[in-house]
Amino acid sequence: xxxxxxxxxxxxxxxxxxxxxxxxxxxxxxxxxxxxxxxxxxxxxxxxxxxxxxxxxxxxxxxxxxxxxxxxxxxxxxxxxxxxxxxxxxxxxxxxxxxxxxxxxxxxxxxxxxxxxxxxxxxxxxxxxxxxxxxxxxxxxxxxxxxxxxxxxxxxxxxxxxxxxxxxxxxxxxxxxxxxxxxxxxxxxxxxxxxxxxxxxxxxxxxxxxxxxxxxxxxxxxxxxxxxxxxxxxxxxxxxxxxxxxxxxxxxxxxxxxxxxxxxxxxxxxxxxxxxxxxxxxxxxxxxxxxxxxxxxxxxxxxxxxxxxxxxxxxxxxxxxxxxxxxxxxxxxxxxxxxxxxxxxxxxxxxxxxxxxxxxxxxxxxxxxxxxxxxxxxxxxxxxxxxxxxxxxxxxxxxxxxxxxxxxxxxx
Ligand code: IFM
Numbered sequence: 001x002x003x004x005x006x007x008x009x010x011x012x013x014x015x016x017x018x019x020x021x022x023x024x025x026x027x028x029x030x031x032x033x034x035x036x037x038x039x040x041x042x043x044x045x046x047x048x049x050x051x052x053x054x055x056x057x058x059x060x061x062x063x064x065x066x067x068x069x070x071x072x073x074x075x076x077x078x079x080x081x082x083x084x085x086x087x088x089x090x091x092x093x094x095x096x097x098x099x100x101x102x103x104x105x106x107x108x109x110x111x112x113x114x115x116x117x118x119x120x121x122x123x124x125x126x127x128x129x130x131x132x133x134x135x136x137x138x139x140x141x142x143x144x145x146x147x148x149x150x151x152x153x154x155x156x157x158x159x160x161x162x163x164x165x166x167x168x169x170x171x172x173x174x175x176x177x178x179x180x181x182x183x184x185x186x187x188x189x190x191x192x193x194x195x196x197x198x199x200x201x202x203x204x205x206x207x208x209x210x211x212x213x214x215x216x217x218x219x220x221x222x223x224x225x226x227x228x229x230x231x232x233x234x235x236x237x238x239x240x241x242x243x244x245x246x247x248x249x250x251x252x253x254x255x256x257x258x259x260x261x262x263x264x265x266x267x268x269x270x271x272x273x274x275x276x277x278x279x280x281x282x283x284x285x286x287x288x289x290x291x292x293x294x295x296x297x298x299x300x301x302x303x304x305x306x307x308x309x310x311x312x313x314x315x316x317x318x319x320x321x322x323x324x325x326x327x328x329x330x331x332x333x334x335x336x337x338x339x340x341x342x343x344x345x346x347x348x349x350x351x352x353x354x355x356x357x358x359x360x361x362x363x364x365x366x367x368x369x370x371x372x373x374x375x376x377x378x379x380x381x382x383x384x385x386x387x388x389x390x391x392x393x394x395x396x397x398x399x400x401x402x403x404x405x406x407x408x409x410x411x412x
Contacts, residue, residue, distance in 0.1 A: 008101060010061040012066070012320050014105070015108060019046040020039070020046055024113050026113060035168075042364050055386060059388070060395075065103035067106070067152065068107075073085065077112075085141065089140075089144065103149065122208070128215065150220075154233075155206070157209070158206050162201055232274075232275055236279075238254045241284055271314055272312060276305045281298075291324045292372055295324075299337040306350045310350045320359075321355065324374050325391075328389045342355065
């Protein structure tokens, strides 16, 4: 089975993870305080984007997902930096010149420091401030785009920041932090939060994220009614054996992590982006190979994730799907399996429009630093030399094999 003629093929990145030189955001502050690894110049993609897009073009891509750094656009509350806008305009044009359709995300985890200082998404003002930023970017760049994504993986952001507590703002402190606090005679750092209190705050953050997306959608539509607006949702594909108790667990987990959020924003999504990394089958004791992240790589899992989002009856694009694989021994088969899973979902009627592998290049994997290698392109962080991995060529072959030529016949 071929994919549709106008199918989007490409890879994804995010500003903080690849650009380098972003110092006025919450992650950079956390790095200065020694709480997460430093990001520094990352891949220096901020200066090398043209050469990087040359590689993407060489690899047969016709689309590319990236994010705009809010802290660059609005470095001070209410003051917008036109030079930063011009930078991203140049990025968008560089993509188009190479035949790559830009998929732009307005916010991918990092917060401008002024916004974090106000409480970030805990603050009541957050939705309004986010919508103002979204509107400004669309006023400036909307003409260059056919679509825009408001936010990336809101539940991951809230969960790791407020439930697990290992991402800024590090709420829901671990037991070890309580011990350290108590052992230091209650003098070291600040008092860790009580868990029940942190859970309440988590719920408030999630509520504000819902409102932020919805208000941003309305603000964008006021200035660009035809622009397609999406949200990118990370979906853990929960499944179960036929055992009723296991099925009940899968239903509950899917509701908690996906539907409870999606049903509040779906009316204001023209499309939905799927980030897929995890398939969990309750009751199944099978062993599966693991990626360098320790995540199981299970063929066909994306099929279930696509069906979960199909519930909302919107076009879906796979905005991320990838594997940390330092020696490149799994990436090619993993990509191939994802494409098969997508084809099966499409045969069932799921409207899938594109596939963006995560990631175009190795990059800063948040609290894990630069150690995990997700890239189709390997980065030497000492020299910043780029090297295309063999799996990237295999992805190119698959794109050719699955594409339909302009005249409607098979391209290969
Ligand atoms: O690196 C992240 C990305 O920022 C969001 N989605 C998951 C990726 C791999 O963990």
